[in-house]
Amino acid sequence: MTDHILSGTPESWTRLPVQTLFSLSKSELDSLQLHWAQTRFQQLQERIPALDALTEKQGVKIITDFETLATILFTHQVYKNYPFAFIERKLFTELTRWLNKLTAHDLSSLDMRGVNTIDEWLTRLDEAGMFVFHSTGTSGKLSFFPRSQTEKEAWVEGTYTFLEAFMPGIRDLHLPVFWPAYRSGRQASMRLITHFGPALAGSDAEYHSLFNAPMSADFMSLAMRMKHAQEHGDLTAMDTIKAIFKTKGEIVTLKARRAGLTKAFFDKMVREYRGRRVFLMASATDLLDVAVEGLAAGQERVFASDSVLLTGGGFKGRKTIADWKGILKKFYGVDQVFMSYGMTELNTYNIACSKGVYHVFPWNIPMVLNPDGTPLPCSGVQTGRAGYFDLLAQTYWGGILTGDRITVHYDDECGCGWKGPWIEDNVQRFTELMGGEDIISCAGVQSAYSDFMEYIAADVPEGA
Secondary structure, three states, X not given: OOOOOOOOOHHHHOOOOHHHHOOOOHHHHHHHHHHHHHHHHHHHOOOXXXXXXXXXXXXXXXXXXXXXXXXOOEEHHHHHOOOOHHHHOOOHHHHHHHHHOOOOOOOOOOOOOOOOOHHHHHHHHHHOOEOOEEOOOOOOOOOEEOOEHHHHHHHHHHHHHHHHOOOOOHHHOOOOEEEEEEOOOOEHHHHHHHHXXXXXXXXXXXXXXXXXXXXXXXXXXXXXXXXXXXXXXXHHHHHHHHHHHHHOOOOOOHHHHHHHHHHHHHHXXXXXXXXXXXXXXXXXXXXXXXXXXHHHOOOOOOOOOOOEEEEOOOOOOOOOOOOHHHHHHHHHOOOOEEEEEOOOOOXXXXXXXXXXXXXXXXXXXXXXXXXXOOEOOOOOEEEEEEEEEXXXXXXXXOEEEEEEEEEEEOOOOOOOOOOOOEEOOOOEEHHHHHOOOOOOOOXXXXXXXXXXXXXXXXOOOOOO
């Protein structure tokens, strides 16, 4: 592998230009990715208890092809398969024991005395060399992904490479940064903005966030549990969570306050930075709401045309406006709306090209499975459940089976000139398509994963 265009380890690829990364033929890329998937498997199988248990259940001893790899992806539920009691009863030693099954690091001797909140737990893990991300917890429960400092450099370099496609010379470039959310935190997008916001802005004063406070994992956990309880009409849970909100001093009317704060944030941005080149990252819904209101008030082309407007995440159930990108361009004044598609489980996002489809960086292997969990060939055009293997994961298993329905083109060349697999801009959640819980329905695969999930959930203290 040393004479290959992508020589060295996958983490070294993150320092290469985008054009180099998307210049490999399918045969070159397949060979390289399979080699490194096999290498990661050999390095991690016996070091990660959860992976060892899953491979035994699935009868996998060696990875011969991508289809085999697809049978040992962790479901996204794995990372939240801990009892709520661990958090409710402040059993953070037990929560650490659970996390220990998902990482090659030995966390068994970590002292969790004095830890009473999720935020404190994550801080203690950071101090021990971990770099744990948590999800948004939309199901009512936070997922925890056991990254460590080992992965951090590749995460930083890969994100710089991703941003370089939008902002050539980004490492030496300073722009006012606008981020209409919390200033810092440990959820995936918050980890990103915590690191890159101040660095890109060049000063704390030019990094503008909606809230000056960090985003609390404890707050998010309670907020999502409240949302889940509301959706299921669980009045008892809602009353309990409301009481916790009050005792923690949080303001339950944050949603109402946020609307006013968001308007003030964007008003200041437009008033004080008109005509300047800026970096603005936000959800499509937030950007569109402001643009529609601004255009109605007669405002157009607010910023310099080479400003960077980066968005993603869809419209969260809202009906999409046909020419929403045109609306954003007209109001914000940008030449292009930059798009990304990704998830907490992956170290870097998939990047949208000039043709509006998402290209997958070589260190991520996209796989497609039928709804019943059986893998489809990594060739041609495949539509189904999205699976990925992240080759940047060195101390945890990089394989993840998501809840997304995607269409991948493995062989077709994109009109933008980049090579490699690309994903159509029609990603949907299976829960939106099918309703109900997001599960794998195949009885055989489901049985194997049930056994595996029982292993992950083992060692729960009596009465938890």
